[in-house]
Amino acid sequence: MSGGSARRTIWAGDGGVAIIDQTRLPHDFAMRHLSTVDDVAEAIAVMRVRGAPLIGATAAYGMAIAASADPSDAALEIACAQLFATRPTAVNLGWALQRMMGVLADLPPPRRGETAWAEAEAIAAEDVALNGAIGEHGLALIEASHAERPGRPVNVLTHCNAGWLATVGWGTATAPIYKAHAAGVPVHVWVDETRPRNQGASLTAWELAEAGVPHTLIADNAGGHLMRRGAVDLCLVGTDRTAANGDVCNKIGTYLKALAARDNGVPFYVALPSPTLDLSLASGDEVPIEERAAQEVTDVTGRTSDGRIETVRLVGAGTAAANPAFDVTPAHLVTALVTERGIVAPDALVRTFGGTR
Ligand code: MRU
Numbered sequence: 001m002s003g004g005s006a007r008r009t010i011w012a013g014d015g016g017v018a019i020i021d022q023t024r025l026p027h028d029f030a031m032r033h034l035s036t037v038d039d040v041a042e043a044i045a046v047m048r049v050r051g052a053p054l055i056g057a058t059a060a061y062g063m064a065i066a067a068s069a070d071p072s073d074a075a076l077e078i079a080c081a082q083l084f085a086t087r088p089t090a091v092n093l094g095w096a097l098q099r100m101m102g103v104l105a106d107l108p109p110p111r112r113g114e115t116a117w118a119e120a121e122a123i124a125a126e127d128v129a130l131n132g133a134i135g136e137h138g139l140a141l142i143e144a145s146h147a148e149r150p151g152r153p154v155n156v157l158t159h160c161n162a163g164w165l166a167t168v169g170w171g172t173a174t175a176p177i178y179k180a181h182a183a184g185v186p187v188h189v190w191v192d193e194t195r196p197r198n199q200g201a202s203l204t205a206w207e208l209a210e211a212g213v214p215h216t217l218i219a220d221n222a223g224g225h226l227m228r229r230g231a232v233d234l235c236l237v238g239t240d241r242t243a244a245n246g247d248v249c250n251k252i253g254t255y256l257k258a259l260a261a262r263d264n265g266v267p268f269y270v271a272l273p274s275p276t277l278d279l280s281l282a283s284g285d286e287v288p289i290e291e292r293a294a295q296e297v298t299d300v301t302g303r304t305s306d307g308r309i310e311t312v313r314l315v316g317a318g319t320a321a322a323n324p325a326f327d328v329t330p331a332h333l334v335t336a337l338v339t340e341r342g343i344v345a346p347d348a349l350v351r352t353f354g355g356t357r
Pocket of ligand 1: 050051052053090159160161162163166167171172173199237238239240250251325
């Protein structure tokens with residue numbers, strides 16, 4: 001693979017879109033065709049596609065499917081509401097839907113289908129370009145870290161999956177890693193397993209293995225220990241929504257890593273493409289945090305030695321589980337945001353991006 005860029009996660013065709021069904025990774029690389037708005041909504045809700053940028057792009061294609069089936073105002077509004085209800089936290093979903101509705105609103109219905117497909121393609125292409133630019137800026141951080149400690153790999157800790165699977169291409173947090181690897185900068189990634197859905201174990205580790213990037217899977221609780229031992233040079237994570245004050249909402253567990261990083265003097269970077277910035281929110285306290293099924297906590301799914309995919313229960317009967325899927329890392333724990341426009345301090349987001357979104 002050419003450093004991440006060649007891998008794409010969604011393709012238009014046959015009146016719908018093809019996706020990689022991420023619920024089947026890492027054991028099975030399976031494509032799935034989505035041909036109705038119901039298909040698209042289901043794929044986002046059950047996380048066949050996930051990750052903030054890919055959720056946005058998939059919803060945009062969902063609107064294109066809707067506009068081809070029935071381009072009336074009423075039908076588009078119903079499709080938009082259905083897609084918007086799938087997941088609450090990643091702002092890219094609402095951003096993409098708003099952009100699609102904005103482009104279609106003033107067109108006569110017969111012209112909407114073709115325009116919607118073109119706009120969804122534009123959103124997808126832009127995502128690849130934004131992440132590529134994030135990769136270049138993040139590469140400079142990794143190179144600087146290597147220059148400080150030559151003779152050994154740069155140890156990066158990441159959480160969840162902010163890789164190419166979470167985007168249309170490149171990934172956000174992984175783009176700098178793929179670019180460093182391709183440039184011959186030695187890099188090693190500590191991959192948080194990321195309970196309860198294990199996006200780190202099932203997706204990030206798989207991606208890095210495919211790309212030949214050295215990596216080690218760790219239990220979520222190991223990061224603090226590794227940082228105290230000096231085994232982490234920098235943390236680099238993604239985000240689902242970043243507020244105007246620089247508070248970062250990301251997969252549950254991110255905040256604890258930021259706390260450990262601060263206590264150990266480890267830089268904590270967040271890869272942020274501008275569609276994930278929500279300048280309408282003054283702080284992270286306003287981000288809607290998705291609460292998912294308790295079963296994701298009480299059960300685990302994996303492959304048995306004879307190749308069957310099985311879900312087994314971890315806890316005894318009578319134990320309730322809570323499953324907040326995201327948390328907020330306050331801006332003061334974030335060293336900087338790696339954006340398509342460069343490395344931006346959390347308190348400079350409005351100055352840098354205000355007026356553009
Ligand atoms: O619940 P998920 O798997 O959609 O959560 C994904 C994350 O939290 C990612 O870190 C975030 O979307 C950034 S992806 C480039």
